Amino acid sequence: MKNKAGIALLLLLFIFQGSFIRVEAAKQIDYKSAEFKAVASQFSCTCGCGQDHFECDPNTCNLTKQFKKDLVGMMNKGWDKDKIRKYYINIYGEEILTAPEKSGFSLTVWVLPFVILFGAAGTLYFVIRKWVKKKGTDEQSVENEFDNEQNEVESEILSSMIDEERKKYL
Structure with a gap:
């Protein structure tokens, strides 16, 4: 009886040992x-x-x-x-x-150039926009000066015509 139990125990150990080896072999990485x-x-x-x-x-x-x-x-x-x-x-x-690591200084170093790039692009956009508006204002002031000169000339002509008409009748 002891022999049969010993053989059964030995057989079970052999079976489980074989499965442990197969599990270990299955975990081999290539x-x-x-x-x-x-x-x-x-x-x-x-x-x-x-x-x-x-x-x-x-x-x-x-x-x-x-x-x-x-x-x-x-x-x-x-x-x-x-x-x-x-x-x-x-x-x-x-x-x-x-x-990069997703924390600390590494993340800052990887993200900072993009932040600077977008900030510079935004600043450049607003500077150019301001220049264009200023140029438009300068052109309008030149046009206004031209209109003023034209109005003065027209006013003088009109005044001289009125004076001539007055002289005729008075």
Whole structure:
């Protein structure tokens, strides 16, 4: 009886041990998995190609080969996306990220140029608008001066005509 229980226990242990191995094998990350893409695409390649490490061609870039190998190793050890991100930020700084952190000084540095650009465009719009209005006012004043001169000439002509008519009858 003890033998049968021992064999049954050994058989159950063997069955469960096999399923643990299969579960562990299923968690192995490779270069084509979605988890790897999510992690690798958040880091810029440092070779100067301007791509992230997932898109960088390993045939032409030795840096990305080693980086991808390290990432797969970390992910197979159980490191999550945030832990890997913090690890590489501590080594390379925030320059390695493809997108800035969404807080603090990093966000300010990424947003500030656009704010300045829109502010400068708005200022330029109002300055040009003011110049155009001022130019229009100058043209109107020139026209008013011309009208005034014309009115004075007409008034003089009219006055002289009236004087001539008076002389005839008086």
